[in-house]
Amino acid sequence: MSKLLQDAGFRVTKPRIRLLQALSKAGKPLSIKEILVKMRTKADQVTLYRSLDALARAGIVDRVDQNSGIAQYEFAPEKPHHHHIICTDCGYMDDVSCEVQQFIQTPPKQFSRVTSHNFELFGQCINCR
Amino acid sequence: MSKLLQDAGFRVTKPRIRLLQALSKAGKPLSIKEILVKMRTKADQVTLYRSLDALARAGIVDRVDQNSGIAQYEFAPEKPHHHHIICTDCGYMDDVSCEVQQFIQTPPKQFSRVTSHNFELFGQCINCR
């Protein structure tokens, strides 16, 4: 974790180490509230917001938005780019590979390039059907 | 507009008529604030929130979320299901056909069915490059 921060030009601080550890251990996207709970030591929410914002810019965490109005963050280094499918009943979440590139060979007219994308699936898991 | 509301079991009220007219005329997703401006008569924001929620459930409007923390709504009846590409510089928006179904032949393991999805592209339009 320290090297990750140093290489990105960040200072190595306890809140950030614990933040990354919590995210890494979770292995799935977490909200700020969830991260706070998972971090052993209490940290200020504001610090989390600022750290996550910086880490997201640096590509160390991925920001995931599930149209819930609550941002979630996922530890990026351990997994290749991917998306998620979420059970609308129980919230169970699975990873889904990204096949978006396959059908965006050329940018839509009026656009010179596609820089990023959202893609999330929603459904019912086998336990909730 | 009236028939649309009636068929869905809603009462025909002025705020809802104006809301739908504004959305229809716009032809693209609008935020609550934008809708308020486009409606001739001033309406209460709360009424909009409630109406849009009901209309979205009924499928008369589509809710679009662009990870901005601000919900947008689009008049559904005039366009088939589609997605959007948004210029990250100027906000210009284009429609994109939905080809998601093509690569979700079978639901991911652990899931019995896929009920909905998000898909938004971000990029740079030809005027902003």
Place this chain on the structure above:
DNA sequence: GTTCTTGCAAAGGATTTGCAACCCA
């Protein structure tokens, strides 16, 4: 010693809830 970070307080902005008045069917 600088400069980046943190934490606390407070502000900001979107959305929701409560409730009485209103009006469509």
Place this chain on the structure above:
DNA sequence: TGGGTTGCAAATCCTTTGCAAGAAC
């Protein structure tokens, strides 16, 4: 008339900003 709707006020929730104290390098 009765129940869905509206509008106003206030509350809630997530996120951002300001600023002084604290900690890395």
